[in-house]
Amino acid sequence: MKHIALIGSTGSIGTATLTVCEEHPERFRVVGLAAGKNVRLIAEQVRKFKPRLVCLASEKAAAALASCIDTRKTRVMWGSEGLTAVATMPAAETLVSAISGAAGLLPTFSAIRAGKDVALANKEALVMAGELLVREASRSGKQIIPVDSEHSAVAQILNGRGLKDVRRIILTASGGPFLGFSKKDLARVTPRQALRHPRWKMGSKVTIDSATLMNKGLEVIEAHWLFGIAPEHIQVVIHPQSIIHSMVEYIDGTVLAHLSQPDMKGPIAYALSGPERLSNTVKPLPVAAMGNLTFREPDVKRFPALGLAYRALAEGNLMPAVMNAANEIAVQKFLEKRISFPAITKTIEKVMGAFHFSAAMSLESVLWADRWARMEAEKAIEKLH
Numbered sequence: 291m292k293h294i295a296l297i298g299s300t301g302s303i304g305t306a307t308l309t310v311c312e313e314h315p316e317r318f319r320v321v322g323l324a325a326g327k328n329v330r331l332i333a334e335q336v337r338k339f340k341p342r343l344v345c346l347a348s349e350k351a352a353a354a355l356a357s358c359i360d361t362r363k364t365r366v367m368w369g370s371e372g373l374t375a376v377a378t379m380p381a382a383e384t385l386v387s388a389i390s391g392a393a394g395l396l397p398t399f400s401a402i403r404a405g406k407d408v409a410l411a412n413k414e415a416l417v418m419a420g421e422l423l424v425r426e427a428s429r430s431g432k433q434i435i436p437v438d439s440e441h442s443a444v445a446q447i448l449n450g451r452g453l454k455d456v457r458r459i460i461l462t463a464s465g466g467p468f469l470g471f472s473k474k475d476l477a478r479v480t481p482r483q484a485l486r487h488p489r490w491k492m493g494s495k496v497t498i499d500s501a502t503l504m505n506k507g508l509e510v511i512e513a514h515w516l517f518g519i520a521p522e523h524i525q526v527v528i529h530p531q532s533i534i535h536s537m538v539e540y541i542d543g544t545v546l547a548h549l550s551q552p553d554m555k556g557p558i559a560y561a562l563s564g565p566e567r568l569s570n571t572v573k574p575l576p577v578a579a580m581g582n583l584t585f586r587e588p589d590v591k592r593f594p595a596l597g598l599a600y601r602a603l604a605e606g607n608l609m610p611a612v613m614n615a616a617n618e619i620a621v622q623k624f625l626e627k628r629i630s631f632p633a634i635t636k637t638i639e640k641v642m643g644a645f646h647f648s649a650a651m652s653l654e655s656v657l658w659a660d661r662w663a664r665m666e667a668e669k670a671i672e673k674l675h
């Protein structure tokens with residue numbers, strides 16, 4: 291029986307994780323849950339899974355939750371202290387980190403430091419502070435296990451053999467809803483259109499990242515830290531059908547690909563039980579009826595975010611944290627209809643161009659860079675008006 295703490299339980303990955311746990315009650319016990327503000331959904335989850343500890347983002351939300359569950363069985367906390375308490379709770383051996391954005395960094399880092407294995411969906415934590423997380427995991431002898439479908443695919447292909455004989459890894463990208471759009475069309479797209487992803491049902495931030503291709507940029511940085519592979523050996527191809535999730539090319543020219551339905555329950559279950567495979571409700575792949583699987587180069591002129599991510603990775607140090615923070619602010623402003631779709635990447639580029647600092651890598655320096663970039667992004671957006 292694996293005891294699991296889950297942060298981000300009310301989100302797309304969080305609810306899929308709970309479905310996996312529900313499908314295998316003999317394998318998984320959920321001992322801690324945390325979310326932001328969705329009191330109604332987390333109350334249902336508490337009644338069903340009976341965790342010992344639960345946390346919401348604000349005192350008000352926590353009080354609302356406490357009034358509708360049995361607090362003799364489940365302790366309710368709130369804020370960043372509560373989030374870290376769930377992530378590090380002694381009763382859990384594995385944390386599923388499924389918060390969206392930079393808010394996931396501290397609890398994820400604390401869990402690794404506290405000796406938990408981390409099933410990581412919160413790619414932003416690894417983008418901001420990959421060096422620190424990987425160092426901490428190797429110190430505690432614990433694993434950072436990918437939940438992202440592309441990285442899960444690579445891990446499944448490598449199957450514990452590391453990078454020996456690997457020439458490159460190829461991450462696939464669906465291309466998002468605006469794949470064929472011209473620059474002129476992109477200037478007019480609305481948040482509503484951007485939130486309509488053709489293949490995956492995800493939270494709003496990652497869906498916009500997917501539309502700009504920043505999601506793939508974040509995943510390139512994530513792959514670098516998870517597999518210890520140099521950026522020049524990581525390639526991205528557009529594959530609109532989202533059936534092949536990644537490929538690994540070996541020095542003899544052999545390419546191994548991982549195929550499955552685009553359903554996150556597969557990679558989540560593998561992160562929790564791999565290399566053992568669990569049966570689940572993911573639909574079988576209709577191989578004979580699948581039709582064409584197509585591939586093409588990403589167009590970095592129309593979608594410059596991918597190039598920015600390679601640049602941030604090459605510059606290293608605090609630049610990926612700066613890029614991530616600027617992206618979070620710009621995505622939020624786009625969702626609020628304050629800036630256009632192309633202004634998302636323009637804002638990030640401006641903020642990265644203005645950052646000329648470096649510092650020894652520490653949580654403090656990463657959080658400082660994150661704050662700096664958020665303020666700089668707000669200023670850059672003000673100037674756009």
Ligand SMILES: NC(=O)c1ccc[n+]([C@@H]2O[C@H](COP(=O)([O-])OP(=O)(O)OC[C@H]3O[C@@H](n4cnc5c(N)ncnc54)[C@H](OP(=O)(O)O)[C@@H]3O)[C@@H](O)[C@H]2O)c1
Nearest residue numbers: 298300301302303325326327328389390411412492493496
């Ligand atoms: N969705 C996918 O298919 C997918 C695939 C691969 C990787 N990922 C990654 O997984 C992460 C989560 O994505 P998602 O699509 O599941 O996002 P989502 O649906 O927006 O869910 C985000 C979750 O985080 C919680 N949350 C947000 N801010 C919080 C805070 N300050 N404190 C506590 N909880 C907070 C939300 O709570 P409330 O809703 O209650 O406010 C919600 O439970 C992202 O890093 C994303 O890039 C997602």
